[in-house]
Amino acid sequence: MQQRYFVMYKPYGYLSQFVGEAKKKKRLGELYNFPVGTMAVGRLDEDSEGLLLLTTDGKMSQYISSSGTEKEYYAQVDGLITEEAVAQLQQGVKIGLQGEGYTTKPCVAFRLVIAPDLPLRARKIRDERHGPTSWVSITLTEGKNRQVRKMTAAVGFPTLRLVRVRVGNLALHNLQPGEVKEVTDFIKGTPVYAEVNAGLENET
Numbered sequence: 001m002q003q004r005y006f007v008m009y010k011p012y013g014y015l016s017q018f019v020g021e022a023k024k025k026k027r028l029g030e031l032y033n034f035p036v037g038t039m040a041v042g043r044l045d046e047d048s049e050g051l052l053l054l055t056t057d058g059k060m061s062q063y064i065s066s067s068g069t070e071k072e073y074y075a076q077v078d079g080l081i082t083e084e085a086v087a088q089l090q091q092g093v094k095i096g097l098q099g100e101g102y103t104t105k106p107c108v109a110f111r112l113v114i115a116p117d118l119p120l121r122a123r124k125i126r127d128e129r130h131g132p133t134s135w136v137s138i139t140l141t142e143g144k145n146r147q148v149r150k151m152t153a154a155v156g157f158p159t160l161r162l163v164r165v166r167v168g169n170l171a172l173h174n175l176q177p178g179e180v181k182e183v184t185d186f187i188k189g190t191p192v193y194a195e196v197n198a199g200l201e202n203e204t
Helices: 058-066 083-091 147-154
Strands: 005-010 039-041 049-055 071-078 094-097 100-103 108-112 133-140 159-167 180-183
Touching: 039 058, 049 058, 071 147, 083 108, 083 133, 083 147, 094 147, 133 147, 147 159
Parallel strands: 049 159
Antiparallel strands: 005 049, 005 180, 039 049, 071 133, 071 159, 094 100, 108 133
């Protein structure tokens, strides 16, 4: 069987799965006619957005999930994040994980001076009347449960919006929320954007 590979912009409000008991939850299968056996490589929480890789290739999914591949996130946080807070994120912070304390690994983090040019979120972020916000880029090689949100909260700047913009060398580029593209492969070790199948259109 020929394996298939997809990249998509997971919108806010969708689960990174195809089946589940909660009937009122939105799932990926509502956005595209994925082949049987497609699975998400890692996941994004329901209230998070951005780049999600999907494939029918279980070995590739396991490899990318366990290989320490970089994952870059843009987080819009409550308040004007300080250099001190960014330095803490870089060094690693203590978060709660399964009822215990966990210190995150050192990571790449920096404040985005200009807000990223991202599509509007389906559910509006609170406006500036409730105080200023700022953006920070955080690149991780691990993926604990709600890790970015816990990290920014630990340094005093809770996350209001979270968008994953890169996995390895695969980037979000100009994908729009809900858009799916089929690619020829995820290259082991250094995932890169493959050529898009020109004749395959998004099915929403």
